[in-house]
Amino acid sequence: MRIYNLFPLLAGPFSAWRPHLERAANLGFNWVFVNPIQQLGRSGSLYSIKDYFKIHPFFIDSMSAKSPEEQVRAVVAEAESLGLKMMQDLVLNHCAYDSPLVRKYPHWFVKEKGRIAHPFCLHDGQKVVWRDLACFDHRRTSDPEGLYRYSRAVVEHLVGLGFKGFRCDAAYQIPGPFWRRLIEETKRAYPEVVFVAETLGCSVDQTRETAAAGFDYIFNSAKWWDFESPWLLEQYNLTRELVPSIAFPESHDTPRLFAECQRNVDALKQRYLFTALFSAGVMMPMGYEFGFEKPLHVVKTTPADWEQTHVDICEFVRKVNNIKSQYRVFQEESITEVLDHPNRAILLLWKASFRNHQEALIILNKNVWGREVFYTDNLYQYVQSPPPLVDVSPQWPQDYLPTPFHFELTPGMGRVLVTGR
Numbered sequence: 001m002r003i004y005n006l007f008p009l010l011a012g013p014f015s016a017w018r019p020h021l022e023r024a025a026n027l028g029f030n031w032v033f034v035n036p037i038q039q040l041g042r043s044g045s046l047y048s049i050k051d052y053f054k055i056h057p058f059f060i061d062s063m064s065a066k067s068p069e070e071q072v073r074a075v076v077a078e079a080e081s082l083g084l085k086m087m088q089d090l091v092l093n094h095c096a097y098d099s100p101l102v103r104k105y106p107h108w109f110v111k112e113k114g115r116i117a118h119p120f121c122l123h124d125g126q127k128v129v130w131r132d133l134a135c136f137d138h139r140r141t142s143d144p145e146g147l148y149r150y151s152r153a154v155v156e157h158l159v160g161l162g163f164k165g166f167r168c169d170a171a172y173q174i175p176g177p178f179w180r181r182l183i184e185e186t187k188r189a190y191p192e193v194v195f196v197a198e199t200l201g202c203s204v205d206q207t208r209e210t211a212a213a214g215f216d217y218i219f220n221s222a223k224w225w226d227f228e229s230p231w232l233l234e235q236y237n238l239t240r241e242l243v244p245s246i247a248f249p250e251s252h253d254t255p256r257l258f259a260e261c262q263r264n265v266d267a268l269k270q271r272y273l274f275t276a277l278f279s280a281g282v283m284m285p286m287g288y289e290f291g292f293e294k295p296l297h298v299v300k301t302t303p304a305d306w307e308q309t310h311v312d313i314c315e316f317v318r319k320v321n322n323i324k325s326q327y328r329v330f331q332e333e334s335i336t337e338v339l340d341h342p343n344r345a346i347l348l349l350w351k352a353s354f355r356n357h358q359e360a361l362i363i364l365n366k367n368v369w370g371r372e373v374f375y376t377d378n379l380y381q382y383v384q385s386p387p388p389l390v391d392v393s394p395q396w397p398q399d400y401l402p403t404p405f406h407f408e409l410t411p412g413m414g415r416v417l418v419t420g421r
Helices: 018-026 068-081 100-104 144-160 176-189 204-211 231-239 265-278 314-326
Strands: 002-006 031-034 038-040 049-055 085-090 094-096 120-123 126-129 133-135 165-168 194-197 217-219 245-247 281-285 335-339 346-352 359-365 372-376 389-391 405-409 414-419
Touching: 002 018, 002 314, 018 068, 018 314, 031 165, 049 068, 049 144, 068 085, 085 144, 144 176, 176 194, 176 204, 204 217, 204 231, 231 335, 245 265, 265 281, 265 314, 265 359, 265 414, 281 314, 346 372, 359 405, 405 414
Parallel strands: 002 031, 002 281, 031 085, 049 094, 085 165, 165 194, 194 217, 217 245, 245 281
Antiparallel strands: 038 049, 094 133, 120 126, 335 346, 346 359, 359 414, 372 405, 389 414
16 A cells, blocks of 8 residues: 545645645555544544534535535545545544533443543653543443444445545554454445554554454554664564554654754655555655645644645655555565664665565665765675566666675665566
């Protein structure tokens, strides 16, 4: 999966989405993920849904003769005409505290001291409570069938609007048997629908338990890897045979990478190349391609936050996505190892497909501020396949790979080599 995250508050009304969809298609993405578009609660947060079956007025053209639902179907049809499938956020772990559901079905919710509880998390040892949200009690509700059927109806409604995939928010907070039933019943009716579990921030055991519930993909933590510590590959190998994963260079929950890396364009390219080729899927939020610096905000972002920059890595992203789409080794949870190299400023990553035995070498300059030299007596010592190795790098691919091999990598640059078979 190559996913472009169209952040709806930044994109604006449905009538303004066409240019963003066209750009996503031109960049080589085949999916578009959209954060919630349903009617919001009092806080105005995209993830504080008041009514799952109504569309937030912000996105609707009130002058259109089409109903809100017809407007959604129209924009989904536009996406599909460009070769893009649409994925919607599925938020079933909580709803808005001022949702009618709280009054009508109080037994569906977690209680604390007799009151409906708010979800929370621990951040730097401090308890952060989201007081605009009410926490569904999927584990201990006295009416599990009623809550399940309501959730199933939400999925049916969104599929009816044309969505072919779901990013399941905080999926690990909901029991595996619930997901297993929901996924099985949905796929029985709509085999093409894809379920992706958002599992960031949970334990490895929680990730494995959630993945085993039938999800098609999970998200991984490649965004935070320092290119050295063992934890990323340890996590990757614990789930690799269970379910494929999706990496991202930044998300709507993180700061903008361009701001984090002191406006270094080479860092943008480096991290996109790595996350796109590391695992089976990749997701990129809108604005990354232009070096946006303002974080996406689930309440405050507006179309006025669209930034005018002098950055444009669209051609680079297009070339990387083309590499991913052409070579099987980059479309699966391939066998992956970090290989030793004398220059510690270089990441040498070996990957091997378990489906067609194709291999790949990624030679990545970890240093985004300076050049580094990669040298080896023989590139073929790193692969098991016979020659040739083919250079498919997004920048200045070489027609011929000499032995010995010497290359001066510009800041953050990656060389991508694949075997012929």
